[in-house]
Amino acid sequence: xxxxxxxxxxxxxxxxxxxxxxxxxxxxxxxxxxxxxxxxxxxxxxxxxxxxxxxxxxxxxxxxxxxxxxxxxxxxxxxxxxxxxxxxxxxxxxxxxxxxxxxxxxxxxxxxxxxxxxxxxxxxxxxxxxxxxxxxxxxxxxxxxxxxxxxxxxxxxxxxxxxxxxxxxxxxxxxxxxxxxxxxxxxxxxxxxxxxxxxxxxxxxxxxxxxxxxxxxxxxxxxxxxxxxxxx
Amino acid sequence: xxxxxxxxxxxxxxxxxxxxxxxxxxxxxxxxxxxxxxxxxxxxxxxxxxxxxxxxxxxxxxxxxxxxxxxxxxxxxxxxxxxxxxxxxxxxxxxxxxxxxxxxxxxxxxxxxxxxxxxxxxxxxxxxxxxxxxxxxxxxxxxxxxxxxxxxxxxxxxxxxxxxxxxxxxxxxxxxxxxxxxxxxxxxxxxxxxxxxxxxxxxxxxxxxxxxxxxxxxxxxxxxxxxxxxxxxxxxxxxxxxxxxxxxxxxxxxxxxxxxxx
Numbered sequence: 001x002x003x004x005x006x007x008x009x010x011x012x013x014x015x016x017x018x019x020x021x022x023x024x025x026x027x028x029x030x031x032x033x034x035x036x037x038x039x040x041x042x043x044x045x046x047x048x049x050x051x052x053x054x055x056x057x058x059x060x061x062x063x064x065x066x067x068x069x070x071x072x073x074x075x076x077x078x079x080x081x082x083x084x085x086x087x088x089x090x091x092x093x094x095x096x097x098x099x100x101x102x103x104x105x106x107x108x109x110x111x112x113x114x115x116x117x118x119x120x121x122x123x124x125x126x127x128x129x130x131x132x133x134x135x136x137x138x139x140x141x142x143x144x145x146x147x148x149x150x151x152x153x154x155x156x157x158x159x160x161x162x163x164x165x166x167x168x169x170x171x172x173x174x175x176x177x178x179x180x181x182x183x184x185x186x187x188x189x190x191x192x193x194x195x196x197x198x199x200x201x202x203x204x205x206x207x208x209x210x211x212x213x214x215x216x217x218x219x220x221x222x223x224x225x226x227x228x229x230x231x232x
Numbered sequence: 233x234x235x236x237x238x239x240x241x242x243x244x245x246x247x248x249x250x251x252x253x254x255x256x257x258x259x260x261x262x263x264x265x266x267x268x269x270x271x272x273x274x275x276x277x278x279x280x281x282x283x284x285x286x287x288x289x290x291x292x293x294x295x296x297x298x299x300x301x302x303x304x305x306x307x308x309x310x311x312x313x314x315x316x317x318x319x320x321x322x323x324x325x326x327x328x329x330x331x332x333x334x335x336x337x338x339x340x341x342x343x344x345x346x347x348x349x350x351x352x353x354x355x356x357x358x359x360x361x362x363x364x365x366x367x368x369x370x371x372x373x374x375x376x377x378x379x380x381x382x383x384x385x386x387x388x389x390x391x392x393x394x395x396x397x398x399x400x401x402x403x404x405x406x407x408x409x410x411x412x413x414x415x416x417x418x419x420x421x422x423x424x425x426x427x428x429x430x431x432x433x434x435x436x437x438x439x440x441x442x443x444x445x446x447x448x449x450x451x452x453x454x455x456x457x458x459x460x461x462x463x464x465x466x467x468x469x470x471x472x473x474x475x476x477x478x479x480x481x482x483x484x485x486x487x488x489x490x491x492x493x494x
């Protein structure tokens with residue numbers, strides 16, 4: 001117990017003294033996850049719009065599939081992308097395994113269905129009259145799409161935040177694809193999972209606190225946004 | 233049952249619209265909208281008035297329709313590209329975008345190749361004409377029903393449409409707002425903007441309108457212009473004529489028609 005108390009104190013010391021090792025790990029987490037979400041957000045939201053507004057054969061099965069894929073386990077995504085990127089895999093020539101790029105790809109695959117499904121729900125709930133009004137006032141389909149997205153911006157922002165929260169906290173894919181290499185691919189979840197087992201309690205607690213506060217504040221923001229969405 | 237008007241801004245021929253369940257909602261041989269005309273479109277609830285307005289507006293695709301705009305005929309899908317900018321549809325409860333009143337009124341203008349100053353000037357003028365200047369910076373979602381409709385009308389009129397489609401413009405309005413709307417429709421008429429409006433209430437609008445179409449069982453009938461008392465008689469006889477001709481047509485085509493299910 002005395003050990004844990006000391007580790008706790010040390011954790012706060014690490015956090016507030018600006019320990020470069022610790023903040024480096026936090027930096028990797030944010031860089032990888034922000035990049036992954038930034039890449040998938042426009043594509044997923046446009047696809048979500050198409051799913052909500054374009055009638056095409058087989059739309060219903062596609063919608064159910066997308067919504068089911070939200071539940072895909074991170075470690076399965078890690079495994080699938082690993083098999084693609086491994087030396088003998090189809091994309092082995094890219095030499096991406098155990099790099100930040102591999103982690104970004106894994107998080108993109110993991111976040112895409114979630115963002116698509118949540119984005120679809122938000123756009124599906126948008127008032128149809130918004131689209132019709134934009135079109136009848138002469139807007140092109142692209143501008144009308146942008147207008148509808150603006151109308152449900154809180155819901156879409158909530159979807160993006162939820163996707164970010166999911167990918168920054170996942171361990172499975174980052175561990176398999178990044179390999180927890182110090183100063184390169186070690187991010188918050190992999191550091192907590194692996195360094196703690198090697199007795200680095202203080203770092204684990206400090207990183208755990210960062211992730212905890214981050215998750216709480218993201219969820220708090222999500223709730224605020226949902227409230228805002230309902231008000232209108 | 234079809235209305236022949238010599239020179240039409242828009243003319244629809246062979247317009248067929250089926251509901252998702254396969255029921256034939258609209259089956260219109262010909263519908264002409266003369267330039268500058270004010271047309272009242274009546275019909276029971278569910279007769280397809282809104283659907284017809286949306287088809288005219290280019291928003292809702294019919295199964296089939298040939299559209300003549302300014303003399304040139306084309307299938308609906310092609311024709312709507314050419315005439316869409318000339319026609320504006322207003323919902324029964326207008327949808328205002330979640331931004332300021334001024335931004336709402338300027339929405340359509342921003343799609344045109346106009347400079348910022350030009351847009352601002354036109355918006356300002358449109359707001360002044362519609363007596364909305366004092367609301368310019370307010371969020372459009374905070375307005376009352378009557379104010380919303382005025383904003384929606386100003387937003388449409390600033391684009392100088394040739395045809396305005398008003399879906400139940402008098403529904404859900406208080407007396408004052410209704411009077412304002414009637415005045416505005418009269419102004420549109422005076423300015424030569426064609427208007428098609430739907431209403432349950434023929435009485436309050438018949439003085440304003442040039443033509444009166446009635447939708448019944450998917451068909452459209454032009455009712456003769458007359459006082460309201462005689463219109464009632466005319467309605468009866470036209471409906472009877474239409475029913476008879478429909479029966480003949482059905483027997484002739486031998487098609488399975490489900491319109492009677494309603």
